[in-house]
Structures are given as structure tokens and as C-alpha cells.
Amino acid sequence: MGETVEIVEVGPRDGLQNEARLIPTDEKIALVDLLSCAGFRRIEVASFVSPKWVPQMADGAEVLAGIRRTDGVRYMALTPNMRGLEGARAAKADEIAVFASASEGFSKANLNASVIESLGRFDGVVRAATADGLTVRGYISCVTDCPFDGPVPPSQVAVVASALEAMGCNEISLGDTIGRGTPEAVDAMLEAVLNVAEMDMLAGHFHDTSGRALDNVDVALARGVRIFDSAVGGLGGCPYAPGAAGNLATEALDAHLTTLGYVTGLNRAVVAKAGRMAREMRHGGG
Ligand code: HMG
Ligand code: MG
Numbered sequence: 001m002g003e004t005v006e007i008v009e010v011g012p013r014d015g016l017q018n019e020a021r022l023i024p025t026d027e028k029i030a031l032v033d034l035l036s037c038a039g040f041r042r043i044e045v046a047s048f049v050s051p052k053w054v055p056q057m058a059d060g061a062e063v064l065a066g067i068r069r070t071d072g073v074r075y076m077a078l079t080p081n082m083r084g085l086e087g088a089r090a091a092k093a094d095e096i097a098v099f100a101s102a103s104e105g106f107s108k109a110n111l112n113a114s115v116i117e118s119l120g121r122f123d124g125v126v127r128a129a130t131a132d133g134l135t136v137r138g139y140i141s142c143v144t145d146c147p148f149d150g151p152v153p154p155s156q157v158a159v160v161a162s163a164l165e166a167m168g169c170n171e172i173s174l175g176d177t178i179g180r181g182t183p184e185a186v187d188a189m190l191e192a193v194l195n196v197a198e199m200d201m202l203a204g205h206f207h208d209t210s211g212r213a214l215d216n217v218d219v220a221l222a223r224g225v226r227i228f229d230s231a232v233g234g235l236g237g238c239p240y241a242p243g244a245a246g247n248l249a250t251e252a253l254d255a256h257l258t259t260l261g262y263v264t265g266l267n268r269a270v271v272a273k274a275g276r277m278a279r280e281m282r283h284g285g286g
Helices: 011-018 025-035 060-066 082-090 104-111 115-131 154-167 183-193 213-223 250-259 268-282
Strands: 006-009 042-047 074-078 095-101 135-141 171-176 202-206 227-230
Touching (some): 006 250, 011 268, 025 042, 025 060, 060 082, 082 115, 095 115, 095 154, 115 154, 135 154, 154 171, 154 183, 171 183, 183 202, 227 250
Parallel strands (some): 006 042, 042 074, 171 202
């Protein structure tokens, strides 16, 4: 039996947040319910962010209330501030995520705060959440390149990783938000982060703008990373990151990892069906 790699499905959040068409809540629920049968251990389903900033995610509470929760699956939600944490708690999210940036330009565009201001805000959120027994993931966006500031020094990513770990995040997801990272840049970034964080708390989050996402997965695998985020149908992008194309598609990631001999535990037919559903949602097909 090969080594296990966890795929965290982020399509219902990181995918759908970027869709121009306002997707009806029942379509989101149907997608999550199908994904719940695919073998994922974690699915990111909602964001408790400002609906003025991301209208597409305004129905997070309804999505979490409407899904059929499946044993063994944890449902995650993004929380930018205390208000978001309260929303996620009320909706009974199993795990929350805060999301910082390694670059100032994206931090300002995505959170209306400098990196240091955002970390100060997250500190309160993470401490309150962990005191409540909630598991907290910390995202770092723009780990190699920023749409506003250009290339991002690995040392900046390490500083943010160290801060997220110190406040109590139990996992750090390293996001190549605009999909411009080369394998060399990803490797240098990982080397810097590994000076401050344990390998088993790291996840790789690659977008496939330049067709290098699987190469970047390989670099991260070689470094020892065993958790990766992806979205069925390759959905996604970020509304505040111009040029960010879709997430790495779960179908492609699963096939790649399986070919390499890793065990993902996913049911490929169900994942493929969810990918078709996601693509139809994108085109308004219901
Ligand atoms: P702000 O405008 O500076 O702050 O936004 P504010 O406190 O003035 O809030 C603005 C309005 O939103 C107010 O309403 C608040 O009450 C309300 P008003 O008084 O004007 O009527 N508000 C909220 N409503 C509901 N839930 C909340 C909440 N907070 C405030 N939690 C803020 C600051 C952080 C709120 C805003 O910038 C924000 O929501 N940003 C989130 C943007 C976002 O979701 N981006 C996409 C996710 S990140 C991503 O995709 C990258 C990632 O995937 C990794 C990768 O790919 O690399 C994670
Ligand atoms: Mg993303």
C-alpha cells in the first residue's frame, strides 16, 4: 500500500467565490453533498466574509445548514475577523481558516489591511477559536508572486508562517494564488518555510494559470508535503487577485498522485461527476 496524501477539496469556496453568476444556494448544497460521497476528509464549503466584498459567498450559513453532513468529513469555512468566526461557529463549521498574504499589495486588496494589521486581527480570531476547541488552518497567499508587488521573497512567507503558527494555527496552506510560481521558486519558498514550521503542518495550494501546478506539487512532494488543496473541475480564482486562473483540478491531482503510487482515498467516478457538476454550475447549467 502506498503512502497517503490528503486532498482537501476547496471548490465550493475557492472555486465558486469567483463565479460572476450568483449561484443558487441549492446548487452549492448539491455539489457539497456529492463531494461528501467522494472520500474527502475535508471540504471547504463557505466564507464568512463581508458580503459587500464577496457577494457570491453571502449564503455560507445556509449552505452549512442545508448540506447532509457525512461521518468522517469535516466542513471548513473562511473567517477574516471575529464576526466571521461567530458566523462560522453559529453555522457549526468543523474547522475554520484565516487567510494572510505574504505580500503587502495583495493583503491590502484582499483584506483592506497591511500584513501586520491582518496578523493582529487573526491573532484574536485564532486564539478565540482554539480556546473553543476549533481547529484552525492558516492560509498564506502569494507565496511566490503577487499580482501587485511581483516576485515575493521566501523570507516574507517564512515570517507570516511563523506568526500563524505562533498564534495557534495547526496547519499552514501555502498558496500560489495567481499560479505564476515556478518549481524553483516553490522549492526556495518551501526551504525558507521549513526553517520555521514542521513539515506535517504544511499544505500546498496551487493554481494552474501557467500549467505548472502539477510540477509544483512534485516539488512539494519531494520536500515531504503530504496535503494538497484542489477544486473539482479546476474551478476558481480569487476576486481580488487579477490574473488568478483556476485552482489545480482535483481530477488531475488525484490521477497524478495515484500514478505516482500515493493513496488519496478518493472515488474517481464520484470526483469526475462532481467536476462535471461544477463546470455546469460555472456555465449556468443548473
Ligand atoms: P473592510 O471594508 O475594511 O471592513 O473589510 P469593515 O469592517 O468596514 O466591513 C465592511 C462591511 O462588511 C461592513 O458592513 C461590515 O459590517 C461587514 P457595513 O457596516 O458597511 O454595512 N463585514 C462583515 N459582514 C459579514 N461577515 C463578516 C464581516 N466583516 C465585515 N465577517 C474585510 C475588511 C476583511 C471584512 C473584507 O476585506 C473581506 O471580507 N475580505 C475577504 C475577501 C475574500 O474573501 N477574498 C477571497 C478569499 S482569499 C483567497 O481566495 C486566497 C486563498 O484561496 C489562498 C490562495 O489562493 O492563495 C485563501
Ligand atoms: Mg486559492
